[in-house]
Amino acid sequence: MFTDKYMESNILVIYTGGTIGMIQDPATGALTPFNFDALYKHIPILQNFNCRIDSYCFDPLIDSSNMNPSFWIKLAKVIEENYEKYDGFVVLHGTDTMAYTASVLSFMLENLNKPVVFTGSQLPMGVLRTDGRENFINAIEIAAARAEDTPIVPEVSICFENRLMRGNRTNKFNAENFNAFLSGNYPLLAQVGVHIRYNHQHILKPNFRKLKVHLNLDPNVAILKLFPGITENVVRSILNIPGLKALILETYGAGNAPTDAWFLKALSDGIAGGITIFNVTQCKGGSVEMGKYETSVQLGSIGVVGGYDITTESAVAKTMYLLGEGFSGGQLSQMLQTPLRGELTID
Template identity: 55%
Template sequence: MTKKPNILLVYTGGTIGMVKDYKTNALKAFDFSQIVEKIPELQQLNCNINSISFKDPIDSSNMNTQYYGDIVDIINENYLKFDGFVVLTGSDTMSYTSSAISFMLENLQKPIIFTGSQLPIGDLRTDAKENLITSIEVASAYKNDNPVISEVCLYFEYKLYRANRTIKISSEQFEAFTSLNFPPLAESGVHLKFNEHLIYKSNKEDDKLIVRKSLVDEVVVLKLFPGISNLVVESILNIPNLKGVVLETFGAGNAPNSKDFISLLKNAIDKGIKIVNVTQCKSGNVIMGHYDTSLLLREIGVINGKDITTESAIAKLMYLLNKNLSEDEFKKFFEKSLRGELTDKYHF
């Protein structure tokens, strides 16, 4: 790329945007318009940096579908003006948020890198500077006049991941995220090395960005455990206006095969509620029918989540439920990779 890439920082809230007032020891919001003055190392990057902050930055625990829409609006409004985006959010819900954004933006041709930190940007031992600097470097990376990354990613502690493959694994370690079912897209050491063969590319290079803001949030996660009562399951499945369920099962997608339990699920499916089978295991995938305890789930129409994460399954449910799809179409699209969020085919 002959000209310097223009990168937009989007600050929604979170630890990375806090600095300590050393007189009071209290944390206060960082002014991102002064980012280059506060972090002079950014001047060494081959890009121009601008920033937009939420008027009222939020704690990531308060993140919801309305804020997803606000993030998407900012990106959409600035899509033609900038070559890449770095979105700063709190790490607690970053996997949920970044997964949702990956579905909401169709035909994406530019990098959107989510990052944050475990310690505020002004702390002596902060991880914020490295995460921010490298995220901007990733968003600025070009090869043959094309961005190296053209998907939604999450960067944390020397690893760049596909966002909709990530889970948060630690509230204390700097290595807060991982992607156990898909390798990192890049690793940062002495050199920034991209695993280019893994990077997702849109097939429709000439098409404009399509924004899908409407999400259905009438969904729930139902995590099974030994001894879960049918009364609890029935109560959850009878939530008014419930549209979708992420059913967290055991191992390779197994669940109780008692007549009453299966009947509750079948009744819900017959009412039009979409139920997706996702394993509770941090890695591996659902294999419907591999054991007798998942055979009945397949027979009654439970959807195979394969190796999708719970965070991504929730986002994909919210996205697809607004599409007015038939039962067969919904199953087909959920079990198919739309943004690289699951592995289409396995060999056993």
Template identity: 50%
Template structure:
């Protein structure tokens, strides 16, 4: 009989780690070491489960790249001793963290699955139990003696997604996340159904953790009436290392000379400008319309079908690699962790 899988649950904070005080109705943190007492069903899984917590668990709205480094270091320090990892995280910034971890953990050969809940564990109608139990079960799966899943994923409401393909779509419904340009990697029903053809292949290489993330990035959401004076102030009087341009449709933007000149000035200063669509689904195709042709001619980088969350995380990661202008563009436009088509 094969040895049981060993799973490490990493608590970072968020709703899932709270219980309701039934006398006052207020939410309060519980001792995470007592997790198995809160969810005894975890003991029924055919795996050994250990728990660890960030030194100071936080609300996910306070999540910072330094916390991503802490999570990566926990995974790295425990990598040899566990077959999979489940990161319990608040839902608000979960897609950002999932995207960042996918780039920071190079040569990952074990599952790192983020999950959380819309309601706390102690709530009568909580979604925390199913999310956590199934995430742990997915992290424990093995095939041919190896981990079945070997990438950073996000599990929520019966679906396992590639982490860097997700975005939070609802603050109210249990189905809080969407992956508009990539189908789920697994679906939980009566059975667990795995989309084998979409999983990233196993990598027999040493895990590399990238801690350097450059964060001084401007994200500019285009809209009709965007003020020339304001945008000029942002792009000429502010120090930054990269720009994410959220454009219309398939990557379209204004063709006004002042707008194009501002972008050209950035690119001439070796500041990368990445074009991502504002649309929930679809792909940037510069050149399809006149309103995007000049962006390509200027050297604007195509984000293809990448999410805004993944574009930000990928830019932070690549800026930290000290790459040349053309190499940066080539790598950004290439899928390196399954983040784009």
């Protein structure tokens, strides 16, 4: 029988930086990093949980706008080194690039059988109307939740504004509202109200295999967002970046793009030169359907890879991961279209 009880769990809170970890200094009024050694003093309600909460703070902390693959590797190593000591992990992270980090961690942590819950806030923890306190408490409860001694959400997720989403299905869509994240193509994993209602049918099941952490990421990836009036110089300048191995092509609607001869020739030349082009939609919901309209038929004919309903954030993360694992050419294209961590749906 499923239960959302958090009995005798050990949780590691990992603070990377970001708004949620800031608190107002009573003397100066300035915002300073939260002292996680005094966690129970700042949030005494946490003592009501029947679990031990430890913390790990990166030094130096990093603003999420400065997030990069080398930091993702450090974060994955922290989880790897502490994996057997804890039942779940809560990662406090700035909101701007949280969807990228949650996506890439989902690929780096193969055979993940424990919760890794990302959360953050729009207002600092030390501000009166902060959303950070509730986000943090909810994330702790979800990371600690077990059913018959098995974690209820054994995957990388984002907990924000009373909603739990698969990490590699999200994007930040609002810079001001507390409801800042969207999972446009995948149902919520849970909703938090009086009770936490888990959507068990949508949560990845544990496979009980040994965790395998992948630490090789190849950042030779670029994003090209199409817009009306885009010029040949712009397209070719991106495709001619030295060392570029893959291009995330953000197309219109269901994967549509201009049919101008110069545009198709530029993409075709890039593919012939060894660049994999991954077609994702600019829309926050919906899927790339190569060949549905005439404007996408020719993309498929020259070898552009359709991304189905994957997000741009997840497409970037997955491509860096697969390139780091040594995939290229046809193998890379095949793996990009294969669901690995629940990141895309193939009809």
